[in-house]
Amino acid sequence: DTAVSQTPKYLVTQMGNDKSIKCEQNLGHDTMYWYKQDSKKFLKIMFSYNNKELIINETVPNRFSPKSPDKAHLNLHINSLELGDSAVYFCASSRTSGARLRNEQFFGPGTRLTVL
C-alpha cells in the first residue's frame, strides 16, 4: 500500500498554462506539506496544512494555490506556469500529536514538472 501518493508523476506543459498536482495519504496523518526541489536538489517547503487549515505559506507566489478538501488530501494548483516553476514537487505528511520523534514526515514519490 502506498503511504503518500501523488499524481501525475510527470507533467510537461507550456508556459502560461494552469495545472494541478494531487496528493493523498493513507496514514491517518493530520498535517500535509508541499515541497519544491529544484535542479540543484535543494528542498524547500512551500505550504503546510494541519487539519485542513493553512499553517505555513513560505512566500510562494500567489499563482500557487493549495487546497485541502480533507485531512487525507492536499492538492496544488498552479496558474500561469513559468519556466522557473520547473522542478520536482513533493507532497509529505506527518502526525503532529504525540512524541515528536515519532512525527517524521513521509514523502510521496514526487511530481516532475517541466514547463516549456
Place this chain on the structure above:
Amino acid sequence: QQQVKQSPQSLIVQKGGISIINCAYENTAFDYFPWYQQFPGKGPALLIAIRPDVSEKKEGRFTISFNKSAKQFSLHIMDSQPGDSATYFCAASPTGSGTYKYIFGTGTRLKVLA
C-alpha cells in the same frame, strides 16, 4: 533567515569506508534534527533523527553526532555499501514549530564504490 549549511556537496567513498556528512545551523533555536535519504526518482525518507539533549544517536551503521555549543551535527555511515549511494539531507525543525516546518540542508550526493 534561518539556514542549515551542509557539506560536502558530493562524496565518494570506497566500500567499507566511513562516510561523514556535516551540517551547521545559525542563530535560531532548533530542537529536532532528522536526516533524510533520497534515491534517484524517489522521495526523501527518514534515516535517523536526534534531539539536542543527546550528543549521539546510533542506529545500525548510521550515527548522528550532535554538538549543541558549536551548532553542528553530522552523519556517520560506517562500513559504507554501494546501496548507500544516494543523496542525504540534514534538516532542522525550529523550536515551537511542531513538525510543521523542516529547514533542509543543501544535500550531499554520496557514491560508494564497489
